[in-house]
Amino acid sequence: MAVVDWIVLCATLAFIVFYGVWKTRGSKSVEDYIRGGGNAKWWTIGLSVMATQASAITFLSTPGQAFHDGMGFVQFYFGLPLAMVVICLIFVPIYHKLKVYTAYELLEQRFDLKTRTLTAILFLIQRGLAAGITIFAPSIILSAVLGWNLQTLNILIGILVIIYTVSGGTKAVSVTHKQQMFVIMVGMFFTFFFILGTLPPDVSLGDSLKIAGATDKLNILDFGLDTRNRYTFWSGITGGFFLMLSYFGTDQSQVQRYLSGKSIRESQLGLIFNGILKVPMQFFILLVGVMVFIFYQYQSSPLNFNPAxxxxxxxxxxxxxxxxxxxxxxxxxxxxxxxxxxxxxxxxxxxxxxxxxxxxxxxxxxxxxxxxxxxxxxxxxxxxxxxETNDKDYVFIHFILNNLPMGLVGLLLAVILSAAMSSTASELNALGTITALDLYKRNRSNTLNDSHYVLATKGFTLLWGVIAIIIACVANLFDNLIQLVNIIGSIFYGNVLGIFLLAFFFKYIKGNAVFLAAILTQIIIFVLFFTLIFPYESGQEKLGYLWLNAIGCVLVIVLASLFELFDKLLRKEPINV
Incomplete structure (x- = not known):
């Protein structure tokens, strides 16, 4: 890289870190540290929600996904707008009414402590793994392409995130997300128009899209009913809907973003803002990947994009x-x-x-x-x-380093690292909060003052940061990183969503039935995953992983209903639905 690229990269990252620390200094109460003072505006919430989901994996893997397989991956997000509407109408008012700090507080109020603890532990497992992967994703690729030491990169990214996440809590995460999203989108737009400018003079944007269409890269909609296909219209609006509903409605890394809203209306507007813009944003990122494919129709490309x-x-x-x-x-x-x-x-x-x-x-x-x-x-x-022979995740970074002009290379690397930091910060913030409040505080016999629990949350956030770095250091690539994160989520999210839906709508079902149903459901989902999905190569699975979200959600509701019915029959109690 040229000196100017290093300057752009370092200046961008340093600004984000120091801005986050400066803007959020002095958070001494649980209200300030965990809910950001509860005064966030809708645009801050909306951008923070988007940035939390848009990790470095999004900007490394998604263009590579489109380069190889076309635009069909956008169907994964088709359930998101509908999920946002449901969350705005049901989840947000309940969370604000109960004035909870975490999503899982509600489960104790509705069921019991063991159900709250189990659900929190399920969250910690899957989100802890995801936090490590969001650090590992840019590290492994930058390491291979730039020759930087992998473990050093893991530690560097982890430390940068830990600095402002531990110091400022939720507010630090939210305020830095705005700058990160700005850097990210500027970089992607520059890339798109740069590619357009490098095509032959007689090839317009319209022509390039026709070329993409001729090579089947613009096949967006698949209305096929084969459940083995990962991405179809039906899997997107069903499995994708359940995944998004669980992710945005029950995952503390997202719930914490809109719990910081000044009012119910501000939180709802922020989520609707995300629902309106998220699909077009993902469409555009995929389109950038298609444009990279068009670029290599006229320029030389390697047989494998991984230099190692x-x-x-x-x-x-x-x-x-x-x-x-x-x-x-x-x-x-x-x-x-x-x-x-x-x-x-x-x-x-x-x-x-x-x-x-x-x-x-x-x-x-x-x-x-x-x-x-x-x-x-x-x-x-x-x-x-x-x-690693699978080079999907290396396509975009190879293009950046070998074709973009000086300055823009540094900006795009800043995009990747900013995205890694934005997503990881939200995850660490949520992991520290859940560990401190749902496990540590709730299971203590004595109550201590606010400053103690702020310190505990910071300590647990630091601990999870270290754990995430360790996971990153031992992680490995799997097909495609953006799919790996979604697969991990799909294993847990359906079950967790079903527990929340039981809390909202099935008032006759008690805690014991839900607890047993949740454990059995998670075991069944693991069995389905390791028999129908994991043993097979991409595209050869017996079941698309998105369906695990719907199966898990329905299964825990059915099992809990049956357990409650059986319990009442044994006790000879009346059944009131």
């Missing part, structure tokens, strides 16, 4: 075979550029027969190129089984 993978095979006994494959790849790229030029000319002449023939040629060349990439991955794995 390439180095592994080049320095092995397979180097000669890999070199021959690289020559074939370069020849295909020349054919591809010629085919793209023919397609563009056919578009300009509006010769539909020529357009179709050119499209078929492009698809055939891309199929041959994909086959060569598969062969390359096989060679790399044979050369070094420990190196």
């Amino acid at each position: 993978a390439r180095d592994a095979v080049v320095n092995s006994t397979l180097a000669e075979d890999y070199s021959l494959l690289q020559e074939e790849h370069e020849a295909l790229e020349k054919e591809k550029r010629m085919a793209q030029n023919e397609y563009t000319k056919a578009l300009q002449l509006k010769d539909f027969n020529s357009i179709e023939q050119a499209r078929i040629n492009i698809l055939a060349i891309n199929d041959r190129e994909n086959e060569n990439r598969k062969v390359a991955r096989t060679m790399i794995e044979e050369a070094d089984p420990d190196v």
